[in-house]
Amino acid sequence: YAKQKGGGQFRFFTQQMQRLALEALHVEYELRLAMQRGELELHYQPQVDLRSGEMTGVESLLRWRHPEKGMIPPAKFIPVAEDSGLIIPISEWVLEAACRQAKQWQEQGLPPFTVGVNLSARQFERSDLLGLVESVLASTGLAPERLDLEITEGALMGDVESARYTLTALRAMGVKVSVDDFGTGYSSLAYLKAFPLSKLKIDQSFVRNLENDASNAAIAKAVISLSHSLGLTVVAEGVETLQQKEYLSACGCNIAQGYFYSRPLEAHAIGEFLADTSRLALEPPERPASVR
Numbered sequence: 420y421a422k423q424k425g426g427g428q429f430r431f432f433t434q435q436m437q438r439l440a441l442e443a444l445h446v447e448y449e450l451r452l453a454m455q456r457g458e459l460e461l462h463y464q465p466q467v468d469l470r471s472g473e474m475t476g477v478e479s480l481l482r483w484r485h486p487e488k489g490m491i492p493p494a495k496f497i498p499v500a501e502d503s504g505l506i507i508p509i510s511e512w513v514l515e516a517a518c519r520q521a522k523q524w525q526e527q528g529l530p531p532f533t534v535g536v537n538l539s540a541r542q543f544e545r546s547d548l549l550g551l552v553e554s555v556l557a558s559t560g561l562a563p564e565r566l567d568l569e570i571t572e573g574a575l576m577g578d579v580e581s582a583r584y585t586l587t588a589l590r591a592m593g594v595k596v597s598v599d600d601f602g603t604g605y606s607s608l609a610y611l612k613a614f615p616l617s618k619l620k621i622d623q624s625f626v627r628n629l630e631n632d633a634s635n636a637a638i639a640k641a642v643i644s645l646s647h648s649l650g651l652t653v654v655a656e657g658v659e660t661l662q663q664k665e666y667l668s669a670c671g672c673n674i675a676q677g678y679f680y681s682r683p684l685e686a687h688a689i690g691e692f693l694a695d696t697s698r699l700a701l702e703p704p705e706r707p708a709s710v711r
């Protein structure tokens with residue numbers, strides 16, 4: 420009986436795997452078409468300096484505008500792209516599109532700010548990454564200091580020798596490099612110290628609910644002080660409430676990003692966001708009508 424049951428479970432398991440594999444193939448097929456049809460687009464989420472209130476950068480976030488299913492978030496298709504190798508042409512497109520957009524903002528006369536680009540681990544490990552970054556900067560004319568590459572701990576701590584080589588070369592070009600989702604992976608502090616990094620981004624799982632979660636509050640505070648001891652700028656991700664913003668600010672966090680300030684926006688809306696925030700930062704608030 421046990422054997423029979425086991426066999427049944429096995430059959431169920433392989434059927435399940437087959438179904439998942441077919442689904443992945445289908446997404447892969449659709450994703451290829453999506454690239455040809457220009458259905459991929461980047462949205463940009465503002466990053467705000469907690470002291471001055473100014474927008475210091477934006478993070479580019481990939482979206483798939485599917486003709487029937489609407490806007491698909493990256494979590495739904497990046498894993499398939501990673502497994503199929505499609506992540507390589509997609510990442511190249513992302514880097515090019517983000518740098519081209521940043522250059523366009525500059526030409527429109529917006530004040531300077533950085534553009535963040537998420538690099539997949541597979542892309543970070545490729546030997547042609549440096550050449551790609553160099554050629555995209557050259558073809559778009561974007562100043563290297565305006566580009567901020569986001570890399571997860573996992574990618575950095577895999578092959579640390581080649582990671583150090585790549586980071587050193589990127590920094591020599593003038594490009595910024597940030598550690599994304601910090602605290603969710605396994606970073607060696609010795610390597611963090613030795614790597615030429617610009618920023619640490621505290622993962623949003625530690626920011627979420629920190630007003631009610633004492634351990635999250637303690638972790639966020641510790642990461643902020645660790646970053647500063649390492650001479651790094653610290654960015655908090657997923658800031659949704661005024662309380663979270665105030666707490667992070669009191670702990671000395673430099674930059675915040677999250678729905679409290681803005682959801683990811685289409686490129687054209689960044690100019691309006693900037694105009695609003697710089698007006699808020701420069702002009703005293705209007706007095707209510709009753710006082711006038």
Ligand code: C2E
Nearest residue numbers: 480481492493494513537538539657658659676677678679
């Ligand atoms: P990430 O790089 O850590 O990006 C932050 C994610 O948090 C984004 O989700 C953003 O929309 C979301 N977020 C921002 N503020 C808040 C907030 O206040 N509350 C909550 N609940 N969420 C917030 P998104 O756009 O769905 O991206 C998810 C992940 O997909 C990214 O995490 C990144 O790892 C990956 N990804 C996005 N774009 C790209 C890309 O161009 N290339 C690669 N390789 N990965 C990308």
Ligand code: MG
Nearest residue numbers: 478537569599
């Ligand atoms: Mg990121």
Ligand code: MG
Nearest residue numbers: 599600620656
């Ligand atoms: Mg992140």
Ligand code: MG
Nearest residue numbers: 599600622623
């Ligand atoms: Mg994340």
